Amino acid sequence: MPEPLSASSVPKISPLFRLQWEEAQNCHVLLYPEGMVKLSGSAGEILKRVDGQNSITGIVDELKQQFPGVPLEADVLKFLEVAHDNGWIRIL
Numbered sequence: 001m002p003e004p005l006s007a008s009s010v011p012k013i014s015p016l017f018r019l020q021w022e023e024a025q026n027c028h029v030l031l032y033p034e035g036m037v038k039l040s041g042s043a044g045e046i047l048k049r050v051d052g053q054n055s056i057t058g059i060v061d062e063l064k065q066q067f068p069g070v071p072l073e074a075d076v077l078k079f080l081e082v083a084h085d086n087g088w089i090r091i092l
Contacts, residue, residue, distance in 0.1 A: 005081055011089040012052035019047050046079055050089055
C-alpha cells in the first residue's frame with residue numbers, strides 16, 4: 001500500500017501521462033497512450049504546479065498567491081490523493 005501524502009511530499013506527473021492545454025476542450029488534459037483525462041479548472045491549476053520540485057506545501061502556497069483568501073489546502077491534498085491513487089502522479 002502506498003505511503004499517504006503529506007505536506008512535504010514532492011509529486012511529479014507520472015511518465016505515462018503528459019499534461020497539456022487542449023484548445024479544443026478549452027481545458028487542461030492528461031494524455032496517455034490509451035486516451036485522455038479532461039481536467040476541471042482547479043485540477044489543471046494544481047497539476048500545472050506538479051513539477052517534481054515543488055512540495056505539496058509549495059503548490060498550496062503558489063495557489064494561495066493566485067487565489068487569495070480561498071481555503072484550499074484540504075481540497076488540494078484530496079485531489080492529489082486521487083491523482084496519486086489513479087497513477088497520474090508519483091511521489092519522489
